[in-house]
Amino acid sequence: MSDVTSGDHNDLADRLDQVVADLDERSFDLLREASAAGRGRPDEDRRLAQARRAVEKAAHILRGAAGDD
Numbered sequence: 001m002s003d004v005t006s007g008d009h010n011d012l013a014d015r016l017d018q019v020v021a022d023l024d025e026r027s028f029d030l031l032r033e034a035s036a037a038g039r040g041r042p043d044e045d046r047r048l049a050q051a052r053r054a055v056e057k058a059a060h061i062l063r064g065a066a067g068d069d
Helices: 010-036 043-065
Strands: none
Touching: 010 043
């Protein structure tokens, strides 16, 4: 069983925030490389941005759930 009180998922939300930061870093690296090579926005960056939004939304939902009792 878990020691986490029902509805308290801030630890998971914090971990998701770190994933968002990691996705940002990869996205910036891709954009930097594309810019240096004179290319447009890579498709991979679009996928990373979509994943970032989803993870950010999940963190927000977990934080909001603590006050929804």
